[in-house]
Amino acid sequence: MDVSSDLEKTPLHELNISLGARMVPFAGYEMPVQFPAGVMKEHLQTRVAAGLFDVSHMGQIIVRPKSGIGADAARALETVVPVDVLGLAEGRQRYAVFTNDEGGILDDLMITNLGDHFFVVVNAACKNADFAHLQKHIGDSCHLSLLTDRALIALQGPRAEAVLAELWADISAMRFMDVRACDLHDADCIVSRSGYTGEDGFEISIPSELAEGVCRRLLDHPDVLPIGLGARDSLRLEAGLCLYGNDIDIGTTPVEAALEWAIQKARRSGGDRAGGFPGADIILSQLENGAHRRRVGLKPMGRAPVRAGAVLASDIEGEDVVGTVTSGGFGPSLDAPVAMGYVSMSASAPGTQLYAGVRGKFLPVTVATLPFVPNTFKR
Amino acid sequence: MLKFTEEHEWLKIEDGVATVGITTHAAEQLGDLVFVELPEVGATFTKGGDAATVESVKAASDVYSPLDGEVLEVNQSIVDDPSLVNSDPQGAGWFFKLKLANPADANALLDETAYKELVG
Numbered sequence: 001m002d003v004s005s006d007l008e009k010t011p012l013h014e015l016n017i018s019l020g021a022r023m024v025p026f027a028g029y030e031m032p033v034q035f036p037a038g039v040m041k042e043h044l045q046t047r048v049a050a051g052l053f054d055v056s057h058m059g060q061i062i063v064r065p066k067s068g069i070g071a072d073a074a075r076a077l078e079t080v081v082p083v084d085v086l087g088l089a090e091g092r093q094r095y096a097v098f099t100n101d102e103g104g105i106l107d108d109l110m111i112t113n114l115g116d117h118f119f120v121v122v123n124a125a126c127k128n129a130d131f132a133h134l135q136k137h138i139g140d141s142c143h144l145s146l147l148t149d150r151a152l153i154a155l156q157g158p159r160a161e162a163v164l165a166e167l168w169a170d171i172s173a174m175r176f177m178d179v180r181a182c183d184l185h186d187a188d189c190i191v192s193r194s195g196y197t198g199e200d201g202f203e204i205s206i207p208s209e210l211a212e213g214v215c216r217r218l219l220d221h222p223d224v225l226p227i228g229l230g231a232r233d234s235l236r237l238e239a240g241l242c243l244y245g246n247d248i249d250i251g252t253t254p255v256e257a258a259l260e261w262a263i264q265k266a267r268r269s270g271g272d273r274a275g276g277f278p279g280a281d282i283i284l285s286q287l288e289n290g291a292h293r294r295r296v297g298l299k300p301m302g303r304a305p306v307r308a309g310a311v312l313a314s315d316i317e318g319e320d321v322v323g324t325v326t327s328g329g330f331g332p333s334l335d336a337p338v339a340m341g342y343v344s345m346s347a348s349a350p351g352t353q354l355y356a357g358v359r360g361k362f363l364p365v366t367v368a369t370l371p372f373v374p375n376t377f378k379r
Numbered sequence: 380m381l382k383f384t385e386e387h388e389w390l391k392i393e394d395g396v397a398t399v400g401i402t403t404h405a406a407e408q409l410g411d412l413v414f415v416e417l418p419e420v421g422a423t424f425t426k427g428g429d430a431a432t433v434e435s436v437k438a439a440s441d442v443y444s445p446l447d448g449e450v451l452e453v454n455q456s457i458v459d460d461p462s463l464v465n466s467d468p469q470g471a472g473w474f475f476k477l478k479l480a481n482p483a484d485a486n487a488l489l490d491e492t493a494y495k496e497l498v499g
Contacts (some may be wrong), residue, residue, distance in 0.1 A: 004476060033437075036412050037408055039410050039411050039435065039436040039437060040410075040411035040413075040436060041411075043436070180437050204462070228439045230410065231434060231436075234436050234437070251435065303413075303414050304416065304434070305413065305414055305434050305439070307438075307439060327438055329437060330413040330434070330435075330436045332436060337413075337414075359416075359432065
């Protein structure tokens with residue numbers, strides 16, 4: 001396994017190594033793919049107790065309006081995302097996508113209203129492009145800074161609240177997608193009740209130099225295990241959540257990706273601030289008329305995992321191709337393989353029987369409702 | 380006689396028949412296995428041919444035929460419980476038995492010392 005020295009390291013690199021992580025290159029970073037417990041145990045630990053993830057490779061961007069008026073930053077952000085940012089209350093977070101003129105997705109992200117400024121979290125592989133994109137489109141009205149001095153961790157799972165409450169008592173008052181700036185043992189943190197595992201949990205932005213100390217305190221708790229990228233991927237797949245670069249990219253629109261829920265009424269046709277984002281004509285038209293294909297869940301009927309890239313056909317000979325798998329693997333919580341992919345609308349109804357090409361054979365899969373594992377968010 | 384390939388298979392050779400599996404090192408690298416696909420009994424392979432597939436939660440990997448030969452027997456218990464490969468890769472987690480076409484070819488494979496040097 002080559003982990004070359006030109007890869008970047010997160011502020012938690014030494015901690016990850018000391019915990020026995022197997023490190024791999026990921027999005028330009030040297031990241032833990034698994035810890036000694038292994039992917040299966042790490043996954044199940046997150047579903048029944050709590051898992052701690054180093055997600056410091058992701059981009060953290062501050063968007064500060066030059067006018068000093070928070071609403072001006074919200075208006076600026078609405079020119080690059082099809083999301084209601086102006087209606088996002090202070091202390092609240094919302095999922096969004098950057099779109100291009102063709103309606104394709106440049107990245108997916110989280111937007112947080114922190115009053116006089118906004119806090120945006122983007123994917124590691126896209127962060128420099130995202131920053132340039134923001135600079136180009138809203139740089140006139142907003143000061144932008146890509147934070148390089150902060151770690152980002154996620155504490156996920158049904159015990160996350162209790163564990164974090166021992167460090168910071170007020171945490172239990174937060175609801176899903178609430179965000180608070182807070183001191184966690186004198187570390188100036190931004191805590192959001194969110195994550196990407198389908199479990200209740202928190203993401204915490206921490207000054208780099210204090211991150212290891214906060215993590216060690218969390219890991220001292222008997223309910224918490226460190227979790228690597230392997231389990232992170234199987235958890236988000238069971239939760240039916242898109243992985244940028246696999247399930248969504250510049251070739252997919254939010255409607256094709258079944259992300260309509262991320263486009264609030266205010267931005268749709270007839271809404272107070274309809275359109276005004278890149279690709280609006282295409283995306284608003286698809287919202288009204290539907291797209292030709294759609295992201296769906298797929299349940300392989302046997303034990304064999306069906307991986308990304310597998311062709312989907314309506315017949316067992318594989319002649320009538322209706323789509324492609326974009327994410328696939330094994331779901332430890334279900335003890336069964338799970339997958340997601342794009343299929344033509346005619347093949348998208350739950351229960352539709354399809355066949356996935358795996359090593360020269362076509363194996364039966366059933367179109368399934370997402371998520372595979374129900375989420376446990378505290379709304 | 381215990382032999383190894385650079386592709387991380389082990390072979391225990393007795394009377395011209397090789398019991399084949401993946402090494403402890405390979406099992407550790409792959410992580411928790413969730414699916415194993417074995418060859419048909421009677422299938423013939425040349426050295427390096429795709430003989431079996433193992434899948435972890437995250438990825439699929441091929442297991443190659445270490446030498447030329449015909450499959451005499453496969454280990455159904457690892458199909459029923461792939462975790463057996465993780466818990467006992469060089470014992471109960473064997474994959475298949477291969478009747479070697481040319482048993483002498485095994486001399487060119489790695490011995491245990493050479494394999495241990497390879498994987499560090």
